[in-house]
Amino acid sequence: MGVPSLKELREGGKAALAAALAAIETEANSEALAHLLDEACAKPKGYILGLTGTPGVGKSTLINAMIARARAANKTIAVIAVDPSSKATGGALLGDRARMTTDPGDKGVFVRSMAARDRLGGISNETIAAAVLMRALYDRVIVETVGVGQSESDIGAIADTVLLCVQPGAGDALQFMKAGVMELPDVVAVTKADQGAAARRARADVEGALGLMERGGSWLAPVLMISATTGEGLDQLDEAIVNHLAHLSEAGRLNVRRSEQEGEWIAEAIRARFGSEGVAAAREIRISGQGPFSRERLLGLELKTRLFLLTRR
Numbered sequence: 102m103g104v105p106s107l108k109e110l111r112e113g114g115k116a117a118l119a120a121a122l123a124a125i126e127t128e129a130n131s132e133a134l135a136h137l138l139d140e141a142c143a144k145p146k147g148y149i150l151g152l153t154g155t156p157g158v159g160k161s162t163l164i165n166a167m168i169a170r171a172r173a174a175n176k177t178i179a180v181i182a183v184d185p186s187s188k189a190t191g192g193a194l195l196g197d198r199a200r201m202t203t204d205p206g207d208k209g210v211f212v213r214s215m216a217a218r219d220r221l222g223g224i225s226n227e228t229i230a231a232a233v234l235m236r237a238l239y240d241r242v243i244v245e246t247v248g249v250g251q252s253e254s255d256i257g258a259i260a261d262t263v264l265l266c267v268q269p270g271a272g273d274a275l276q277f278m279k280a281g282v283m284e285l286p287d288v289v290a291v292t293k294a295d296q297g298a299a300a301r302r303a304r305a306d307v308e309g310a311l312g313l314m315e316r317g318g319s320w321l322a323p324v325l326m327i328s329a330t331t332g333e334g335l336d337q338l339d340e341a342i343v344n345h346l347a348h349l350s351e352a353g354r355l356n357v358r359r360s361e362q363e364g365e366w367i368a369e370a371i372r373a374r375f376g377s378e379g380v381a382a383a384r385e386i387r388i389s390g391q392g393p394f395s396r397e398r399l400l401g402l403e404l405k406t407r408l409f410l411l412t413r414r
């Protein structure tokens with residue numbers, strides 16, 4: 102099928118999106134793909150929620166609940182589960198970590214598991230590209246990463262809102278404080294609130310840890326108690342996410358955040374291919390009037406040409 106256009110993607114449903122995701126894997130440097138991604142990037146339909154937390158904290162259970170709630174509200178939703186275990190093969194096995202109990206016939210839900218790459222937090226170029234496509238097609242996009250220690254920070258490279266899930270009784274709060282992750286989340290959810298006292302303690306720990314941090318900026322991350330199994334706190338969680346998005350949309354913050362992210366994607370992609378000297382060299386190269394994916398592609402071509410000329414001297 103090659104690379105579909107954005108129009109074809111909008112009309113072609115899941116099959117067209119699957120073809121575009123395949124193109125991300127196989128045609129990473131094609132001009133057609135860069136154009137598609139730039140167009141998708143310029144026409145976001147929804148927002149991206151980054152959801153992170155340690156193994157077993159309840160991310161999948163929460164995502165299942167969020168999918169059901171989105172569909173009940175007549176919103177479409179796509180999920181990318183970044184799978185740290187498939188690093189070695191580079192494979193993206195559907196249903197690997199994405200054990201979602203969704204109706205395969207529902208056109209309004211798309212779930213994909215993607216391999217983590219060697220970057221911290223596993224947010225690969227492919228994951229970024231996939232999320233950008235989904236953001237152009239769905240009302241809500243969730244990118245889920247498994248956070249262990251500091252690796253959560255990468256999720257900020259793609260998410261509008263970062264939701265950190267913390268587990269009762271696991272010492273998670275203290276872990277996060279040590280790792281410095283507390284600076285990152287926009288919303289914190291203590292999961293398994295149905296466990297009572299342990300969950301309340303975890304919440305107090307997190308609030309204490311947040312209180313100790315010097316936090317600049319105008320947004321104070323709320324700490325909520327939720328239970329994906331009983332539904333407790335899920336309305337408040339929705340509200341907190343909506344509030345954060347409203348905060349972002351004030352004073353042009355959302356545009357600033359997204360354009361900073363685009364700069365980060367380009368720098369990271371150039372760094373992966375050409376190292377930090379490549380990033381420095383790229384700063385001197387002017388490419389105007391293009392979206393981030395074409396800029397990255399053209400910068401890569403230019404740097405490659407320069408390297409080639411150098412080796413021929």
Ligand SMILES: Nc1nc2c(ncn2[C@@H]2O[C@H](COP(=O)(O)OP(=O)(O)OP(=O)(O)O)[C@@H](O)[C@H]2O)c(=O)[nH]1
Pocket residue numbers: 154155156157158159160161162163198247292293294295296327328329330331
């Ligand atoms: N009591 C209670 N248990 C929960 C809740 N949410 C999830 N669990 C349980 O916690 C365990 C882990 O839940 P998952 O949703 O698989 O956690 P995860 O974060 O996706 O785990 P990984 O995929 O391994 O990173 C399961 O046994 C769930 O049934 C909750 O709200 N309350």
Ligand SMILES: [Mg+2]
Pocket residue numbers: 160161162198
């Ligand atoms: Mg899971």
